Amino acid sequence: MELNYDFFYQWTTKNLKLNLDGYKETQLQRRIATSMKNAGAESLEEYAVVIEKNPEAKQKFLDYITINVTDFFRNKDIFEEFEDQLVNELLVKFPSLKIWSAACSTGAEAYSIAMILAKHNVKLQNKILATDIDETILQKGRDGIYNEYELKNLEYNLRDKYFQESKGKYHVNNSIKRTVEFKRHDLISDAYPKNYHVIVCRNVMIYFKNDVKNEIYRKISEALVPGGLYFAGATETIYNPAQYNLKKLTPFIYQKDA
Ligand SMILES: C[S@@+](CC[C@H](N)C(=O)[O-])C[C@H]1O[C@@H](n2cnc3c(N)ncnc32)[C@H](O)[C@@H]1O
Incomplete structure (x- = not known):
């Protein structure tokens, strides 16, 4: 099924103050789709509602998208x-x-x-x-x-x-x-x-x-x-x-x- 990424980018910019336009597309879309499936949603419109209603789902999405991996004295x-x-x-x-x-x-x-x-x-x-x-x-x-x-x-x-x-x-x-x-x-x-x-x-x-x-x-x-x-x-x-x-x-x- 085609996912409506344009809708979702506009939605995250407006509602999460997260502008995803500058991120590499293929990698980003793969992460959004995985994150959506993990949350049990079947479309990005549905996923937006899940994120809006559930602070935990919102945090999971942000953590997954922004990739927080780090370390003390990394390299x-x-x-x-x-x-x-x-x-x-x-x-x-x-x-x-x-x-x-x-x-x-x-x-x-x-x-x-x-x-x-x-x-x-x-x-x-x-x-x-x-x-x-x-x-x-x-x-x-x-x-x-x-x-x-x-x-x-x-x-x-x-x-x-x-x-x-x-x-x-x-x-x-x-x-x-x-x-x-x-x-x-x-x-x-x-x-x-x-x-x-x-x-x-x-x-x-x-x-x-x-x-x-x-x-x-x-x-x-x-x-x-x-x-x-x-x-x-x-x-x-x-x-x-x-x-x-x-x-x-x-x-x-x-x-x-x-
Ligand atoms: C992989 S971590 C790197 C952390 C640390 N600099 C290091 O090398 O260990 C990437 C970080 O970039 C942040 N990030 C992603 N997009 C960003 C943006 N547009 N502006 C500022 N930080 C951003 C993420 O939230 C995440 O914490």
């Missing part, structure tokens, strides 16, 4: 490169930093950065800005509570130093938590903040159409100070970074032209 070697660039490029040039973790999911990425900053006593101009399109996962980030599985790749010494265990859950210590601020931000449709020394935006570009992706790279570059760093995902190499005034420093770290 550890890249975080090591990042730490190296932070110490050798940024801290020698800038006395204090502004840092943005965009599409941050549950905050694992922002807290990983916060732990690196704490190690080097980095002075921040503002709290690390951690943004995502999904309010529920932002709240998880604000709560800063994770289960053991979610911390599986975090070194034990960092877990002991920066988390408090209570009834099998791990709570981020205040020393780290207070350095991060969570806000909703849609990379496609919201205005970008400015003057960042570091922007981390990983594992989200893969879901966007090429023209949307290009526009996001342009806006990320604009949001960086000259000499600032953009930290990309492990599968997200930028083709011809010079077009965005970016230069490749390492396979996944780019620097804005000075």
